[in-house]
Amino acid sequence: MRATNLYAPTLRQTPADAEILSHQLMLRAGMMRKSANGMYHFLPLGWRTIRKIEQIIREEMDAAGGQEMCMPILQPAEYWQESGRWAVYGAEMMRMKDRHGHEYCLGPTHEEMITSLVRDEVRSYKQLPLMLYQIQDKFRDERRPRFGLMRSREFIMKDLYSFDKDVEGMNLSYRKMYDAYTAIFSRCGLEFRPVEADNGAIGGGHSHEFTVLADAGESSIACCTKCDYAASDEKAELAPVEAPDEEPRELEKVATPGTNTIESLVSFLNIPIEKTIKAVAYETEQNALVLVFVRGDHEVNEVKVLHQLEGVLELRMAEEETIRAAGGCPGFMSPIGIKKGTHILVDPTVMNMKNAVSGANETDFHYKNVNPSRDFKDVVVADLRLVREGDPCPHCGAPVKMTRGIEVGQVFALGTKYSAAMGATFLNEQGKEKPLVMGCYGIGVGRTMAAAIEQSNDEHGIIWSRSIAPFEVVVVPVNGKNEEQLRYAEEVYGELKKAGVDVLLDDRPERPGVKFKDCDLIGYPLRLTIGPKTLEEGTLEVKIRKTGEMFHETRENYLGKVQELLKTL
Ligand SMILES: [Zn+2]
Structure with missing residues (x-):
């Protein structure tokens, strides 16, 4: 891709209505634009990152046995009435009527839809286990959309649903998803914790939230300072505190x-x-x-x-x-x-x-x-109190530390809540009719992008991990009007592309200062600069965005060096 061909309008000023850093940086880096309250356009650079996150998710879902599919976003009210959630879901559900007066919602989640699908098709334990997923827009009529992609009204989600014949099977599917999520967020280069969570309105059995550690996060989590226990503040269990022994006196x-x-x-x-x-x-x-x-x-x-x-x-x-x-x-x-x-x-x-x-x-x-x-x-x-810093960990007794985080994914063991309510049954080995045992597993794709920015940035802009950067490398001829520099840059660009590197050529006739500022703002992991001095020496200047480190490499050696560096970024 050539920058002269790229629609990436960067901004020098921070937009006034962007409250948090990730939102400000995505707007400034020309990755997204607001359409209306809580609704956003992803511009080409932002969409490249979204697509890379989706691809990582796809690969890990498929490896865990998931099969990708696509369900309608528009959902008939009947299914939600069957599960009992139409009446209790509340104002966050986007509801509408068609010309015949039939009621629908824009899907906030798809438990009802998938259950209605499989109940007509899955009849026998032999068809189980089954894991189906999609990556698609979801809708939530937030009272106050805010924080850019963190609380938007339309957002991209991966949602997978597992169907098993018994609780042991469900626990195995849950474990597979837990491990897949760990792989996904690690590959995205995020520092995160799987956190024991409360089930909230979804109901069912146990649940974990995958939380990216970041000060701007809305979730408050208790992390043990010694073992790997972590729980949301809503969930964190607390053992009773002993009191000094005293002789009871009269009331x-x-x-x-x-x-x-x-x-x-x-x-x-x-x-x-x-x-x-x-x-x-x-x-x-x-x-x-x-x-x-x-x-x-x-x-x-x-x-x-x-x-x-x-x-x-x-x-x-x-x-x-x-x-x-x-x-x-x-x-x-x-x-x-x-x-x-x-x-x-x-x-x-x-x-x-x-x-x-x-x-x-x-x-x-x-x-x-x-x-x-x-x-x-x-x-x-009953345990009724809210955890606070210094409380003992329920697993090992060491003090917990309170930190903030952004919830980017969650895994729920649902059990038979939906299958029982909606009559999704199968015949087990004994020929007995049983409700399917379900799990559901979500990842906020846009949120993952925003969380990555919240976690990794500096005063100049975003610092992407190579795996989800819009481009891995940018090649910058210092003077975009100098034919010799442009030609050299074109050659380097061609060599990188041929080697399979995801590279952008910044061939714009802009001043070097403007181009360098954009590179740092957008946050390409590596920048290769070609100027009069490097041409004279037959070298390129390599800059690592994350560390700011700069050095020169010969034309013979730069490609190997770039590939080696990318593995570490
Ligand atoms: Zn502990």
């Missing part, structure tokens, strides 16, 4: 005027915060009160709370009248004296506490010498 109600926060209580009673019990009062969609108790210095993890409440999808802060109706008092809550039948959830760390302080369900009063294992009745004890 005592004390006046604590104006102490409706943990901070004010700690300073009024002059006690360590670890002696206090904090309450958070929620209300479900059905207006049921849910009281959650954690140690004073801990935070509640709402996802864990939701897991304790069957059939509840959302929580909101409780209204004062709901709390009062159950016998509680806002700011002074305790499980002691709450009306029977109220959901009371207590973190196990609280159950270990001795002679602690909690509210007394009365304004300006607290209980002292609360011994939860003695005093709390009719409570559900």
